[in-house]
Amino acid sequence: MLGDDPSYRFLGTWRAGRSNWRLQVLSVFSLAVAFVCLASALLVVTNLAAVRDRWSRAGRATVYLKDDVSPEDVSALVKALESTAGITRVRYVSSEDARHEIVNGSGDEQLAALPANAFPSTVELAFANAVDDRETGAIALKLRALRSVDTVETYQRWTEKLSALLTGGVTASVMLALVVFAAVASVVGSTMRLLLEKRKVEIEVLKLVGATARFVSRPFIVEGAVQGIAGAVGGIVLSGLLYSVVRGRFDDQLATLVGVSPVFLPLSAMALMIAVGGILGASASWLSLRKAVQL
Amino acid sequence: MLGDDPSYRFLGTWRAGRSNWRLQVLSVFSLAVAFVCLASALLVVTNLAAVRDRWSRAGRATVYLKDDVSPEDVSALVKALESTAGITRVRYVSSEDARHEIVNGSGDEQLAALPANAFPSTVELAFANAVDDRETGAIALKLRALRSVDTVETYQRWTEKLSALLTGGVTASVMLALVVFAAVASVVGSTMRLLLEKRKVEIEVLKLVGATARFVSRPFIVEGAVQGIAGAVGGIVLSGLLYSVVRGRFDDQLATLVGVSPVFLPLSAMALMIAVGGILGASASWLSLRKAVQL
């Protein structure tokens, strides 16, 4: 009813904002930094989760061939493997290649003196994403039954360990994200309380000239929301910059190491962060106002 | 010279502190939360680094035995391995054990129908911490040259990958720690600026009655340092609580998974955090005071 003319609402907010712009910039910066933390934690969670998903599926295996296997057997095996459903990559590493790789890396004379059968020829396999650990194991066992195959290593136990480790990482990151969330809430809350502190006179005067609680609190709540949103946007932009710097350095390495290219936060997560910023800001304002505006 | 009577210094600080204690509690809480973030990041770094160190050394290997190896050869090999320097654990897994382990786990009939040589008997080795990747590789190659040994898998490439991954984790955590550090600095700074804002009248009056810049700023700087220290201590206590909760749940799993038991921050890191809190608080105060106290 009274006091709802939008121009006054705007005037009040604007007037409030103008007089404290340095304070606002500061608090938005604090918020942005807090949101960078949140975004970083989310980023770690997102990427670790992606890595875990990928690894729990992306089986690899090394097929160790018998010493006396003939080149024809090898090419037959490779051909057969290549046409097997679920296997995406087949690479033959001859005994000489293996020796070359290992002995050249070290200066150890004893190693160089080892016979050829110390370096068995192998076929390295990569499985499709859809192939899970159990299927990989089954393929390996069938391969072992072949004449030319000596043994097959599926690294299954290692994959399991790694997957568990990554799950641990996800858990830790989620907890960190929660802590950061608390930090964001506390920064917003204390900033709002302190802004309020600074505008004590303004609020007192408004109440004394007969402003309703709504009239007094609206600009503050709008401002809280705006600050929260600005902080979230700033945080996302900052972590985007950070991410692009990091990615420029590590992308290739990570992609080969981990098997997945790092990704930035999905759009939905960003939207969520901005919404959380706005809601958190508005409600922190409202909470800190409640007592001050009464009467 | 003048105004250096310690009782006045105390009086000033105390008087300043008394009137704003709610504000102080709030800001110390914000700081504590920021420090929890810092501590969490450091905790992750500390533990990841420990895991990486452990894994880069803790070589494991699986020795695949020839199908026709005799029990005597096996026990001779096991004995020889047990007395080899650097090897800490030797476990013999017979072909039947391996079949049992794998086939029982799945209901796959094809697997059960596989011949015995699909499940080679193995000897699993664990190396001492002091043994690095290169030495592990050398031992493996020498083993391969033995009559009864078919092949040896050292998982070296996997260990390398994992190690690189963990290095990536350490890097990411260090960066996160830097971001959190910026957050702490910004929270301290803005809190101080806002406390200052609240005490504008006090500072103005002090200057008008002829207080020197030192007299005015000392209580604020002391207060900034006290707040920073309180925030750091609070943060450490909070993260200690968090850590003990987390450890209670994950300790055993982690220890078996990762090979190291998680550790809390070392005392030196805690001392450093407290010192950083104090210095950061005092200098944030000083910086925000500089302009206000001039003249």
Add this chain to the structure above:
Amino acid sequence: MLTAPIRQRSGLGRRFESAAAEKPIIVCEDVSKSYQADQPVLRSLSLSIERGEFIFVTGPSGSGKSTFLRLLFRAELPDDGVIRFMGRDIVRLRDDSVPALRRNIGVVFQDFKLVPEWSAFENVAIALEVVGLPSRVIRTRVGETLEKVGLSGRGGTKAKFLSGGEQQRVSVARAIVGEPALLLADEPTGNLDPQLAIDILGLFEDLHSLGTTVLFATHDRSLLDIRDRRVVVLDDGKATDVTHGLPSFDWHEQDSGLRVAV
């Protein structure tokens, strides 16, 4: 005439007015107030103020003049007693009815209560903004009122950059711009030179002639002497009406411990 736009819009205000046609605008019955248990400021004060009166409130420093005025617009609650404004008991008013009460009352605060960061114009305009007047009306009204208090051309200056007397006049302008039913002026001329003080008193008299009830708390005897008005003296927690001829009361003879060095 000027009063119309505000009174029409503040529907709540009209409720107060129609409720009490001929009754006194303010009735205080046995009002007590103390901030510290052993030092009562008001002791069962009783006072009745008719609609349209112009009353000076005076008394020594610390006698409770400001406290009494604060009770009337519910900036403070009495420990005991009843205060009626236009027939309604404002002690038992619900919190969300307080704004409506205050919109009917213009107050000149002893310490001005201006927002230092706002301009003089904004400080005056806020009294109309809270009622929700359109900005066009606000602009003309505020401009007129600033001119009345001798501050035309200073509307854009921030309150903190105004001189003491200018701030006091901004506070006066904010109190009168809404043409309230009741005007409470707490020492509104303490920072003004004698001529300006008389001019401000004149503004209040203009308002009074339009029907506003005025309570004017002051120490300035020269103002009290200008017209033959009702004078209420607050002393020792009680209100006493003084028939004109003030020089007869000397508070300090009994209760001041000061050595008069002149």
Add this chain to the structure above:
Amino acid sequence: MLTAPIRQRSGLGRRFESAAAEKPIIVCEDVSKSYQADQPVLRSLSLSIERGEFIFVTGPSGSGKSTFLRLLFRAELPDDGVIRFMGRDIVRLRDDSVPALRRNIGVVFQDFKLVPEWSAFENVAIALEVVGLPSRVIRTRVGETLEKVGLSGRGGTKAKFLSGGEQQRVSVARAIVGEPALLLADEPTGNLDPQLAIDILGLFEDLHSLGTTVLFATHDRSLLDIRDRRVVVLDDGKATDVTHGLPSFDWHEQDSGLRVAV
């Protein structure tokens, strides 16, 4: 006698005093000050004040009385001109010498400048604390001074809970507690009843008789009439000495646009 402890301790203060034995305590030469380019507040004002004088400064609201006093304790710098305090040019004073200057000057601010959260005692004591007096001395001195201004027993009350007149008296107490060489009082009686105003004037006269130079800015003509003192009128940016018999000057006849409604 009471002056000794402070003056002895503030070595910087003594420098000021010994520098100028018989010269005027304040000399202003062609001092100009304006906050907005088109509205000069002081226009090449020149004024000389002898050591031990008691001067009233008066003039219409907004004429620059407070600005002039602020220039004297370097709360403000002039745009132009020279201001000498005890022979030293305070315009070109280094920033870290300003505290020493201010310790020689007691100021009663027009808006009191009390810290609302501090008690009356603390607000007065701070003037001695900055000099570094021992707390025992501070306690007695502050107690005595609060008693002088009629506030004994109120020392423990927070400034924000004091009445307007009480706050003003705390401000007076803080200005005189250090027994300064120069006392600048900016409208120190605007919130006091006539008797208290005369008592405070009496306190200033006591201090004056001990050697303090007093500048007393006021609108209150009744105070101006009490003694035959030098009166300086600030108007139109200039200072003019007025021989006694004030009623002859009427600032408002020329420059006020107010309708006098009385």
